Each structure stands twice: as structure tokens, then as C-alpha cells.
Amino acid sequence: MRKSILGILLAVAAAFGAGAQVPSAEELLAQVDANEVYASISYKGEMVIEYQGKRYVKKFEAFAKGSANMFAEFVNPEDKGTKYLKKEGRLYVYSPDSEEVMLISGHLLKESMMGSDLSYEDTIDNEKLTVRYTPTLTGTEQLNGRSVYILELTAKKKTESYPRQKLWIDVETGDLVRFELYALSGAKLKEYELIRAEKIGNRRYPVESVMRDLLRKGSRTTFIMSDVKLDEVIPDSTFSMRNLER
Amino acid sequence: MKTINARTRAAARFAAFCTLFAASTAGAAEDLDFSGSIDTSYASVFGAEDAPEYSYGLEQYANLRLKANIGERGTVFVAANIIAASGEAAADIEPFVVGKNYAAAIEVERLYYRIESDTMDMETGLMRMAFGFGQAWSPSDFLSPKNPLLPDARPRGVLGAAVSTYPTDTVKFKAFALSGADSLDAEGNGAVFGATADAHGEHASVQGLYAFEAPTDVDDRGINYAGLSLKLEAEAGFVLDALFSLNADDPNGIEGLQATIGADYSFLNGDLYALLEYLYNGWGGVDTADRSGIEDNTNYLYGAFTYRFSDYTNATISCVASIDDRSFSPYLELSHEPFQGMTVSLSGRIPVGSSFGENGELGPEKTKSRALITAKVRLRF
Numbered sequence: 305m306r307k308s309i310l311g312i313l314l315a316v317a318a319a320f321g322a323g324a325q326v327p328s329a330e331e332l333l334a335q336v337d338a339n340e341v342y343a344s345i346s347y348k349g350e351m352v353i354e355y356q357g358k359r360y361v362k363k364f365e366a367f368a369k370g371s372a373n374m375f376a377e378f379v380n381p382e383d384k385g386t387k388y389l390k391k392e393g394r395l396y397v398y399s400p401d402s403e404e405v406m407l408i409s410g411h412l413l414k415e416s417m418m419g420s421d422l423s424y425e426d427t428i429d430n431e432k433l434t435v436r437y438t439p440t441l442t443g444t445e446q447l448n449g450r451s452v453y454i455l456e457l458t459a460k461k462k463t464e465s466y467p468r469q470k471l472w473i474d475v476e477t478g479d480l481v482r483f484e485l486y487a488l489s490g491a492k493l494k495e496y497e498l499i500r501a502e503k504i505g506n507r508r509y510p511v512e513s514v515m516r517d518l519l520r521k522g523s524r525t526t527f528i529m530s531d532v533k534l535d536e537v538i539p540d541s542t543f544s545m546r547n548l549e550r
Numbered sequence: 551m552k553t554i555n556a557r558t559r560a561a562a563r564f565a566a567f568c569t570l571f572a573a574s575t576a577g578a579a580e581d582l583d584f585s586g587s588i589d590t591s592y593a594s595v596f597g598a599e600d601a602p603e604y605s606y607g608l609e610q611y612a613n614l615r616l617k618a619n620i621g622e623r624g625t626v627f628v629a630a631n632i633i634a635a636s637g638e639a640a641a642d643i644e645p646f647v648v649g650k651n652y653a654a655a656i657e658v659e660r661l662y663y664r665i666e667s668d669t670m671d672m673e674t675g676l677m678r679m680a681f682g683f684g685q686a687w688s689p690s691d692f693l694s695p696k697n698p699l700l701p702d703a704r705p706r707g708v709l710g711a712a713v714s715t716y717p718t719d720t721v722k723f724k725a726f727a728l729s730g731a732d733s734l735d736a737e738g739n740g741a742v743f744g745a746t747a748d749a750h751g752e753h754a755s756v757q758g759l760y761a762f763e764a765p766t767d768v769d770d771r772g773i774n775y776a777g778l779s780l781k782l783e784a785e786a787g788f789v790l791d792a793l794f795s796l797n798a799d800d801p802n803g804i805e806g807l808q809a810t811i812g813a814d815y816s817f818l819n820g821d822l823y824a825l826l827e828y829l830y831n832g833w834g835g836v837d838t839a840d841r842s843g844i845e846d847n848t849n850y851l852y853g854a855f856t857y858r859f860s861d862y863t864n865a866t867i868s869c870v871a872s873i874d875d876r877s878f879s880p881y882l883e884l885s886h887e888p889f890q891g892m893t894v895s896l897s898g899r900i901p902v903g904s905s906f907g908e909n910g911e912l913g914p915e916k917t918k919s920r921a922l923i924t925a926k927v928r929l930r931f
Binding site: 355356358359360361381382384385391392393394396400402403404407409410411412414415416419519520540541543544545546550 | 583585615617625664666671678680683705714716719720721722748750751752753755781783784785786787814815816819820860861862887889890891930931
């Protein structure tokens with residue numbers, strides 16, 4: 305009996321970093337925010353979409369500032385010249401075919417962006433999780449040979465697209481290595497896995513990841529970022545109708 | 551034959567210009583983008599009235615676009631359509647070659663440049679000038695309005711100049727001057743001058759338009775146009791797009807109004823998209839036949855449902871209805887993407903008339919068609 309109690313204590317100690325102070329749920333979530341929520345970002349992006357035996361590659365250049373402004377221009381031949389602007393909660397698309405700016409209606413924001421496993425909302429979401437969710441630390445486990453904390457998040461507002469989330473956070477690096485997004489009914493909607501994070505400035509930023517929309521059976525989108533620049537000055541004019549129409 | 555030869559020479563000159571342009575800009579431009587699409591379409595027409603009982607059209611159509619950045623402030627745009635056709639499709643083009651097996655045409659679609667300063671942009675040449683937010687119809691887009699009977703049609707360009715300024719990131723003012731509808735008129739008859747103001751907010755976008763069409767032989771004192779377009783976001787999307795034309799020689803009253811209201815929404819987690827628009831066509835004194843696909847009647851309705859079977863396969867069923875004469879033009883399209891950049895589609899339209907009046911504007915009697923079936927392959931590059 306004594307042996308088994310000792311075994312449990314050792315296991316717990318090992319899991320929590322051999323006696324190191326276990327951070328609170330709020331601290332862990334704040335650490336995720338500190339790594340992933342930016343003041344501004346620019347990067348070259350590539351989405352590799354695999355679905356129903358087909359493989360599509362979409363390339364683009366993106367700029368974002370805070371949670372209100374995002375601009376992306378697709379550069380792969382099939383979509384060349386298609387541009388997206390998120391401004392003050394609305395999404396505008398410039399189509400080189402019609403040479404017009406189209407206004408994306410609110411009901412379309414939950415739909416797949418360019419056939420990927422990310423919705424328009426997913427791509428324009430940059431609000432801090434600490435502001436939107438209440439976290440609970442539910443334990444630790446081994447994931448791909450690494451010790452991870454498990455956080456469960458409950459939305460503070462009913463309007464969140466994903467009322468519940470489950471996060472796996474690397475004990476050593478603080479990387480958000482996996483998360484799952486749930487509907488109000490409890491059904492799992494999406495899965496994310498980190499493939500690679502890079503140290504950029506004083507933070508670790510995810511530059512390669514895979515998202516799966518579970519409503520699209522067998523679908524996955526690998527999201528690869530390069531030339532990532534965080535928190536550098538981006539002119540406000542980048543996020544303007546003028547830039548969209550150019 | 552003389553005309554054909556003249557057209558051949560013109561086409562050869564244009565082709566030479568494009569080649570020279572591409573070659574010269576490749577060296578001079580900092581950034582050169584070449585893109586486009588190529589379509590193969592086969593149409594079967596089952597005729598009515600005096601049209602052949604059955605006819606076909608085969609068309610190879612390429613839309614080629616060139617964009618070159620010149621220094622930090624200049625951009626040049628050139629686009630052309632190259633068409634080879636036979637059968638009914640050849641009858642719809644203005645060929646420069648009519649020979650064995652096919653007729654061929656080249657259309658200059660865009661030919662303009664933009665100069666940007668810190669405060670404004672100036673564009674000059676043959677360009678697209680779009681107005682309004684209407685989706686099926688867009689009355690305020692009076693220079694090249696949408697036609698739901700031809701959903702794949704490329705928007706026509708207009709020759710002129712425009713200056714745009716952006717006081718904020720979401721507000722735009724634009725002034726423009728365009729040549730008249732008669733391209734051979736050298737006296738400025740029918741030239742169009744105007745201005746627009748656009749503003750975009752969190753839940754609404756609005757555009758105001760004023761334009762004046764200079765006098766012509768038909769309208770001695772010209773025509774004034776006032777347009778208003780509004781797009782509202784309230785989970786569903788709502789649109790109002792209206793154009794009022796005032797002919798000083800012949801005041802139109804309510805007949806001068808052409809307006810559409812509509813709504814769009816998606817169901818079944820976005821798999822089903824629905825669009826409904828009503829058009830009031832009270833346009834008096836202005837020929838709208840080649841502007842928006844409608845002619846005589848006052849009230850029209852458009853409904854469309856697009857169902858997504860997968861990311862690569864869609865079906866659209868739509869219908870244009872002329873309420874006044876109870877004629878309809880139902881349309882069904884199936885489209886599939888076998889791989890990235892390629893779309894295969896099969897569509898059919900069946901004009902349906904009524905015993906009311908002359909069988910109706912959209913019916914087989916006027917359209918001279920009982921059914922139209924089109925198969926199309928599109929490649930993007």
C-alpha cells in the first residue's frame with residue numbers, strides 16, 4: 305500500500321516537473337496568448353488542402369494587426385489576385401474575375417475559406433483566449449512522447465463559435481501542441497495539431513500546423529507560414545478598401 | 551471579304567502590340583503578372599419559331615490578363631479575349647477570320663493604367679467601372695449591369711478616366727468621365743460624367759451615385775442618373791439597389807426608376823445557399839434590352855439555390871420570372887472540380903412561356919429557343 309502511494313506521488317511529481325510549481329490554468333492560458341496573440345503579423349502562407357483524394361495548394365501573403373484588421377492576397381495561379389480584407393468585423397473579398405469588391409454576409413463567415421478546413425472566422429480570429437474563455441486545468445498526460453498540460457475552456461459569451469475548447473500545452477516549451485473545438489451540443493468540430501513552432505523574438509510561434517474539420521470526413525489542411533514578422537509596424541493603409549481594389 | 555481583311559490586319563496589329571507589351575514590360579516592370587482562363591464550351595440549342603429545330607455551337611475562349619507594376623506608383627492592365635468558334639457560337643462573335651472549320655475573334659477587354667499618389671488614384675483607359683451591391687441585377691451598375699440570364703458573362707469595360715480618393719480606410723469618393731455609347735461619335739454626344747461616394751460600416755455599406763449623360767440625337771437635354779445602393783448585415787444579407795433616370799425632355803416619373811431588393815442566406819451549415827431578388831423595371835425612355843437582359847415588363851423575380859454536395863461539386867437551380875406576362879427561364883447547372891484549376895459544368899435552360907400576351911418575354915417565342923444545353927470545361931492559370 306505504502307509502495308503504491310509512493311508510486312502515485314512520484315508519478316505526480318514527475319508529471320508536474322519533479323516538484324516544480326504547477327502553473328495555474330489562467331497562467332497557462334496567458335502563456336498561450338503571449339505566444340500566439342500578436343500586435344501585428346506579416347507572413348507568406350501556404351495551405352495544403354487534402355480532401356476526398358484531391359490535393360489543393362493555396363499560396364498567399366497576409367498581414368494582420370490586432371484582432372480587427374487582416375489583409376490577404378492569394379498568389380497561386382488558380383486564385384491569383386483574389387484578396388480578402390477584414391475591417392471592423394466585416395469581411396470583403398476582391399474577385400479578379402468580376403473586378404468588384406464583394407461583401408461577405410455574416411452567415412457565410414462560418415463557411416470554409418477557399419475550400420480549407422479553416423472557416424473565415426478561424427482565419428480572422430486573434431482575440432485573447434483569456435478574455436473569451438474560462439480555463440480549467442484538468443491534468444497532464446504524455447502526447448507524442450512529451451509531457452503536456454490539459455486545459456478545458458468554457459466560453460464566457462454565448463456568441464462564441466466554439467463554446468468549449470480543449471487544449472494540450474507542452475510542459476517544457478509552452479507550445480500549444482493540440483487543441484479541439486466543440487459545439488454547444490458537445491460534438492467535436494475541429495482538431496488542430498502543431499507540427500513546428502519557431503522562436504521569433506521572445507516568443508514561440510506556430511509556423512506549421514494541421515487543422516481537421518471533422519464535419520468534412522477525411523479532410524485536413526496543413527498550414528505553413530514563412531517569413532513571419534511579428535509586432536513590426538504595418539501601415540494602416542494596408543487594411544483599406546484602396547488596397548483591396550488595387 | 552474586305553471587312554474580314556481589315557479585321558485581320560487589326561487583329562494582327564493588336565497581337566503584335568500584346569507581344570511587344572509583354573516583351574517590353576518583362577524587362578521594364580518590377581513585377582509582371584500573367585493570368586487567365588481558357589474555356590471549351592459546347593452548346594445544343596433546340597429552336598422555336600423560325601429558328602432551326604436543332605443547332606449547335608462550339609467555342610474555345612481564352613481570357614488573358616496582364617498586370618505590370620511600373621515603378622512604385624504605376625500599374626498597367628491589359629486583358630483580351632481570344633475566341634475560336636463554329637456553329638451558333640460563331641454567329642455570336644465579330645470574327646476577323648472566317649475560314650474552314652472555325653471563325654476567330656479577338657476582343658480588347660481591358661487596356662488601362664493606374665497612377666497612385668499619396669492621396670488619390672487616377673485610372674485612364676478601357677476599364678471595368680462597377681457600381682452597386684445587387685447580385686442578380688444591379689440597376690445602379692448602369693454601364694455594364696449584371697444579367698442573370700448570362701451568369702458567366704464577362705463584365706464589359708468602358709473607355710474613360712476616373713479619379714478616386716479615400717478620406718478614410720472605408721470611405722471612397724470617385725469622379726469619372728466616359729465616352730458615349732456611340733464609339734464613332736466625335737462630338738461628345740452621350741458622354742457620361744459622374745461621381746460616387748462609398749462608405750462601409752460594421753453592419754452596412756452604402757453607395758450614392760450621380761451621373762449625367764450628355765445630349766444625343768434622341769435626348770436633346772441629356773439624362774440625369776441618381777443611384778443608391780445599400781447592403782445590410784443582419785445575419786442574412788439584404789440589398790437595395792436603385793437607379794433613377796431623369797430625362798429632361800421627357801420626365802419619366804416613377805417610370806424612371808429601376809430598383810432591386812433582395813436577400814441571401816445559407817442553410818444546412820452553409821451547404822445550401824439561397825438568393826432572392828425582386829426587380830422593378832420602370833425605366834422609361836432608355837433601352838435596357840442589352841443592359842440587363844430584360845426588356846418590356848415591369849416586375850421581375852429571381853430566385854437561386856446552390857447546394858454543395860462537396861467542396862468540389864455543386865448544383866444550382868435558378869429561375870428568372872417575368873411576373874407581368876408569366877414567362878419564366880428556369881436554369882439548372884451542375885459543376886465539378888476534378889482537380890485544382892479545372893471546372894467541368896453542365897447546364898440547361900428551358901424558356902417557359904404562357905398563353906398570356908405574346909407567349910411572354912422569357913418564353914420560347916421571343917427567345918426562339920425551347921431549350922439550351924451547355925457543357926463547359928474551364929481551366930485557370
